[in-house]
Amino acid sequence: MAKKLYKDFLWGGSTASYQCEGAWNEDGKGLGEWDVFSHGNPLNINGCTGDVSCDFYHRYKEDIDMMAEGNQNTFRFSISWARIMPNGRGEVNQGGIDFYTRVIDYCLEKNIEPNVTLFHYDLPETIAKEDGFANRDTIDAFVEYAKVCFKAFGDRVKLWVTINEPKYYAYCSNVVGNYPPNHKQDFQRYFNVVYNEAVASAKAIAAYREMNLDGKIGIVHDSSNVEVAPDCKEPEKVYLRADMFYNGIILNTALKGELPGAFIPFLYEMNVDPSFIKFEDALTFKNGLVDFMGMNVYNRFYVTDYSEGETEVFHNNKGARSKMKEGIRIKNMYETTDDPNTKRNLWGREIYPRCMYNTLMEI
Numbered sequence: 381m382a383k384k385l386y387k388d389f390l391w392g393g394s395t396a397s398y399q400c401e402g403a404w405n406e407d408g409k410g411l412g413e414w415d416v417f418s419h420g421n422p423l424n425i426n427g428c429t430g431d432v433s434c435d436f437y438h439r440y441k442e443d444i445d446m447m448a449e450g451n452q453n454t455f456r457f458s459i460s461w462a463r464i465m466p467n468g469r470g471e472v473n474q475g476g477i478d479f480y481t482r483v484i485d486y487c488l489e490k491n492i493e494p495n496v497t498l499f500h501y502d503l504p505e506t507i508a509k510e511d512g513f514a515n516r517d518t519i520d521a522f523v524e525y526a527k528v529c530f531k532a533f534g535d536r537v538k539l540w541v542t543i544n545e546p547k548y549y550a551y552c553s554n555v556v557g558n559y560p561p562n563h564k565q566d567f568q569r570y571f572n573v574v575y576n577e578a579v580a581s582a583k584a585i586a587a588y589r590e591m592n593l594d595g596k597i598g599i600v601h602d603s604s605n606v607e608v609a610p611d612c613k614e615p616e617k618v619y620l621r622a623d624m625f626y627n628g629i630i631l632n633t634a635l636k637g638e639l640p641g642a643f644i645p646f647l648y649e650m651n652v653d654p655s656f657i658k659f660e661d662a663l664t665f666k667n668g669l670v671d672f673m674g675m676n677v678y679n680r681f682y683v684t685d686y687s688e689g690e691t692e693v694f695h696n697n698k699g700a701r702s703k704m705k706e707g708i709r710i711k712n713m714y715e716t717t718d719d720p721n722t723k724r725n726l727w728g729r730e731i732y733p734r735c736m737y738n739t740l741m742e743i
Contacts, residue, residue, distance in 0.1 A: 390493055392454035393447060396500040396544070398430045401460065403437035407475030410466025411505035413512075417560040425697060440483050448490040455492050457483070458500035458544065461507075461525055468504035469521045477532050484536050496533065497541040497600070498526050498584065501549050501559070508561065513550070513573045516656070519580040526584040530591055538595035541674055542584045545602040546577035547630055555708070556695045565691055571629070571647060572656045578633045579661050582668020600674030601630045605739040609684040609717050618714045621646065622683045625710075631743065635673060637666040650713070673743065679706070680735035684717045686710065696728035704728050 398414045405415075418429040436443060447455055461468065463476035487494045499522065503512050507521060526542070543549075549559070550573040557564035581599050588597045606622045608615040624646040632640045639657070647654045691711045696704040705728040707716030723731045 390454035390495070392452040392456065392492065392495075394456035394495075395434075395436065395458070396497070396502070397458045397460035397463070398433075398500075398502045400434040400436040400457075401463075402430065402432040402435045404429075404431045406437065407479065408463075408466060408473040409460065409476060410462035410468075410473070412460065412462045413503045413505055413508040413560045414501070416505050416508075421560065421562070423558065423562055437479065441486055444483075444486050444490055444492060447492055453492060454495050454539075455487055456495035456497065456541075458497035458502075459529060460502055461499060462502070462504040464528060465504065465525050468507035469524055472528055480533060484533055488536060493539060494537050495539040495541070496529070496537045497544050498522075498529060499542065500544040512553075512561065513576045513580070514569050516576060519576055519583060522580040523583045523587055527587055527591070530588055530593060534588075534591065534593040534595065540588065540595060540597040542581035542597065542599050543577050544600045545676060546581070546599070547574055547626060548602045550574045550577065556693050558695060558697055565693060567650055568652050571650075571652050574629045575656055578629050579664055582633060582661075582664045585668040585670065586664070596671035598670035598672035598674055599630065599634050600676055601627070601634070602676040603678050603681070603735070603739070604631060604675070605677075605680040605735045605742055607680050607682050607735075607738070609682060609719070612684040614685055618683055618685055621649075621710075621714050622681055626681055631673075633665045633668075634670045635743075637669050638662065639665070650710075675739055675743070677736045677739050679730050680732055680738065682717055682719055682730065683714050686713055686715050694728070700726045702728070706730075 398412060403409065414430060418424050434443070444455065459480055460476070463479065464473060465471065466473050484494050507518055510517065512518060550570050552559035553561060554563040554566045554570040554573060563569055585597050604627045606619055606626060608619050612618050620642060624640065624643055628640050628643045628646065632638060644654050644657070686709065689709060689711070692709045694704055694707045696702045696706060705718070705724060709715035719730065719732075725731055
C-alpha cells in the first residue's frame with residue numbers, strides 16, 4: 381500500500397519548532413514569545429515549558445531515523461525565527477543556520493523531503509514587544525528573515541510554507557486570549573494581525589520567486605469549512621459572516637490575490653476600523669499567489685443565527701476536567717451551535733471526520 385501511495389503522495393509527519401526542539405537558550409538562539417510566556421505567565425495553567433520538550437535539537441537523527449523506518453517520505457517542520465535571527469531582524473545566528481542545515485541534510489540522506497515552515501506561532505520576543513503582527517513593521521522583518529532562510533536552505537528545500545495557520549494564531553492570541561500576548565475578544569487586533577500576516581506571506585512568496593529558486597511555496601490555513609445549521613433563519617447571511625470571519629482574508633488573498641468584495645462592509649458590521657488595509661497591498665496580493673494551499677483540518681464551523689447574550693468565546697484548555705464546548709457567540713452576528721448527531725472529544729471539539737472531505741470540496 382505504501383509503495384502505491386508514494387507514486388502520488390508525500391506521506392509524513394509534522395512538528396513545530398517550539399513544540400519539539402528544546403534547547404531554548406543554546407547556540408545563540410534569542411528569546412521567543414513562548415519562552416517568555418511559559419516561564420512566567422500565570423495563564424500557563426499547567427506550568428509546562430518547551431525548554432527541553434522532545435529534545436529534537438539534540439536527538440533529531442533518532443526522530444528522522446524513525447520516520448524513515450516507518451516509510452515516511454516527507455517531514456514538515458518549522459524554523460525558529462529567533463534561532464536564526466535572535467533579535468528578529470539584523471544579526472544572523474550561524475548556530476541556527478548550522479542546526480537546520482544538519483536537519484535538512486539528514487532528511488535528504490534518509491530520502492525524506494523537507495517541508496519547511498517559516499513561522500509557526502513563535503515570534504522573537506523583540507518583535508513581540510513591538511506589538512508583533514499587529515505592527516505593520518513586522519511585515520518587512522518577516523520578509524528579511526524569510527530571505528535569510530531562502531538563501532541558506534533554498535538549494536535543498538523545495539517545499540516552503542510561509543505561515544502556519546495565520547487565522548488560528550490570531551484567534552488564540554486576540555480573541556480567546558490563551559496565546560501570548562493574551563488579548564481577549566479584541567476583534568480589531570484579530571483582523572489587523574491576520575491581514576498583516578497575509579501581506580507578509582505574499583511579500584515573502586514574491587521574494588522567493590525573485591531569488592529564482594526552483595521549489596514551491598504556499599501557506600497553511602486551518603479548518604475553513606463553514607456549515608449552517610438546518611434551523612437557521614438567515615442561512616445565507618450567517619454563512620457569509622462566518623466565512624468572512626474565518627476565511628475571508630487568507631483564502632482569498634492566497635488563492636485569488638485579492639480581498640473579497642464583502643470584506644470591508646463586514647468589518648464595519650463588526651465595528652472594526654479597516655484603516656490597516658492599504659491600497660498598495662492590492663498589488664502585493666496579486667504578486668504573492670501560492671503554489672499550493674496547505675490545510676490543517678480539525679473541525680467544521682457549525683453556525684446559526686445569533687440568539688441572545690453578549691459576545692462570548694468558548695474554549696476548553698482543561699480537557700476532561702471541563703465541560704466547556706468549543707465555539708463562539710458574536711453579538712448581533714452569528715454563533716456556533718451543537719449538532720445533536722455528533723460527539724465531542726475531551727476538549728469540547730466536535731468529532732466530524734466528513735469535514736475533511738467538505739473542506740477540500742469547498743475550496
